[in-house]
Amino acid sequence: MTPPDENQQSPSVPGPSEPAATADTLAPAAPAPPAPPEPPQPSLELRRALADVRTEVGKAVVGQDSAVTSLLIALLCSGHVLLEGVPGVAKTLLVRTLAASLDLDFKRVQFTPDLMPGDVTGSLVYDARTAEFSFRQGPVFTNLLLADEINRTPPKTQASLLESMEERQVSVDGEPRPLPAPFLVIATQNPVEHEGTYPLPEAQLDRFLLKVLLPLPERDAEVEVLARHAGGFDPRDLGAAGVRAVADPAVLAAARAEVRQVEVSPEVLGYAVDVCRATRQSPSLQLGVSPRGATALLATARAWAWLSGRMYVTPDDVKALAHPTLRHRVQLRPEAELEGVTAESVLGTVLAAVPVPR
Ligand SMILES: Nc1ncnc2c1ncn2[C@@H]1O[C@H](COP(=O)(O)OP(=O)(O)O)[C@@H](O)[C@H]1O
Ligand SMILES: [Mg+2]
Numbered sequence: 001m002t003p004p005d006e007n008q009q010s011p012s013v014p015g016p017s018e019p020a021a022t023a024d025t026l027a028p029a030a031p032a033p034p035a036p037p038e039p040p041q042p043s044l045e046l047r048r049a050l051a052d053v054r055t056e057v058g059k060a061v062v063g064q065d066s067a068v069t070s071l072l073i074a075l076l077c078s079g080h081v082l083l084e085g086v087p088g089v090a091k092t093l094l095v096r097t098l099a100a101s102l103d104l105d106f107k108r109v110q111f112t113p114d115l116m117p118g119d120v121t122g123s124l125v126y127d128a129r130t131a132e133f134s135f136r137q138g139p140v141f142t143n144l145l146l147a148d149e150i151n152r153t154p155p156k157t158q159a160s161l162l163e164s165m166e167e168r169q170v171s172v173d174g175e176p177r178p179l180p181a182p183f184l185v186i187a188t189q190n191p192v193e194h195e196g197t198y199p200l201p202e203a204q205l206d207r208f209l210l211k212v213l214l215p216l217p218e219r220d221a222e223v224e225v226l227a228r229h230a231g232g233f234d235p236r237d238l239g240a241a242g243v244r245a246v247a248d249p250a251v252l253a254a255a256r257a258e259v260r261q262v263e264v265s266p267e268v269l270g271y272a273v274d275v276c277r278a279t280r281q282s283p284s285l286q287l288g289v290s291p292r293g294a295t296a297l298l299a300t301a302r303a304w305a306w307l308s309g310r311m312y313v314t315p316d317d318v319k320a321l322a323h324p325t326l327r328h329r330v331q332l333r334p335e336a337e338l339e340g341v342t343a344e345s346v347l348g349t350v351l352a353a354v355p356v357p358r
Helices: 044-060 065-077 091-101 117-121 155-167 219-230 249-259 266-281 291-307 315-326 334-338 343-353
Strands: 081-084 106-110 122-127 132-137 144-148 169-172 175-178 184-189 210-213 285-287
Touching: 044 065, 044 091, 044 249, 044 291, 065 081, 065 091, 065 184, 065 210, 065 249, 065 291, 091 106, 091 144, 091 184, 117 122, 117 155, 122 169, 132 175, 155 169, 155 184, 210 315, 249 291, 266 291, 266 315, 266 343, 291 315, 315 343
Parallel strands: 081 184, 081 210, 106 144, 144 184
Antiparallel strands: 122 132, 169 175
C-alpha cells in the first residue's frame, strides 16, 4: 500500500505498482519458527475490505494512491482532512467515489463569499401550515462532507463548520442536534489562489487531522485519464464505471476499534513527542507543533501500522505520517519563508535530526 507521505517509500508494504491487494498480498509474512505466543494481527477480513475500497476508488480515480491512503487513515481515526490541490485534479471525484465505495452519505457544499452559517448547519424555518418553527437540517448532516474551497467563505461561516467538526453536533436555538456517525469533513483548498480568500487561522488548522496534497498527475496517469474518457467514462455516473459499495460504516467502526488496540511502546511514544518538540526549537518556525498535533501524529501512525498489517507502531510509521499530519500545524517565520524554507523542508530537517529509537 502506498504510504501517505508523498515523499516517502516504505519498504515494508507493497508499492503503488503492485497489483490490487488480494488475500495473498495482505497475508502476514510466515512467522519465523518457533514462534512464542502469536502476536495479535489486524483482522484480514477488515483489511481486505479496505483494500477493496481502494480498488473501487481506482475505477474512477487514476493514481493518487498516497491521497487515498491518507483518506483511509482519516476515516480510521475519525479525523477531518484538508485536501489541497489546484482545480481539476479530481478532488471531488476522489471524495465522491470514496463515499460510494464505503456506502456513506455524501454531501458537497461550495463555500462561496455569500454562504451563511445556516446554509451549512441548517436553520429554523417557519411552517405556515402548522404555524410553528421547525429545524431544517443543513448539509453538515451527512457522513462525508466535501467543503469545497473553504477559503472563499468569510470567517463566520468557516467558524460554524469548524464548530460542528469539533463538537459533532449543531446547536440551533439552544438545542443540540447530534451529527450522524461517522462524520468527516474534507475541506478543499486551492494552493495558488489567495486573492479575495480567507486563510484559516492557525488555531483552526490544528483541528484538521491531516493535510493531504493532491498533486498534478504524472504523464502516464494523465494519459490514462484521457483514455478512460475516450472510452466513455463519465465522472457523474460512478455506477456506470462499476463503482460499488464494498464496505460500510459497520466495517469502518470495526476497523477503528482494532486501530484503537494497536500498541505503542514507550520508546516510539517518546520518539513522536521528540519529533513534535523539535519543531518548537526550529529557528525557521515561529510556531511549532502543539500537543494536540502530537496526539494526532500518534493516532495516524497507529492507523498506518494497522493498514500495514501490524498491531504495533514503529518509528517508521511515525516518520511516514509526520508530513501529512504536521505540515499545517507549523508556522514559518517570515524571514525563513522569504529564504525559500517550507514546512516540508523544516519537517525533513527535524526528522533527520531527531534520534530514532532502535
Ligand atoms: N487522477 C484522475 N483520475 C481520474 N480522473 C481525473 C483525474 N484527474 C482529473 N480527472 C478528470 O478531471 C475531472 C475534474 O475532477 P474534479 O474532481 O472535478 O476536480 P477538482 O475537484 O480537483 O477540481 C474529473 O471528473 C476527471 O474527469
Ligand atoms: Mg472540485
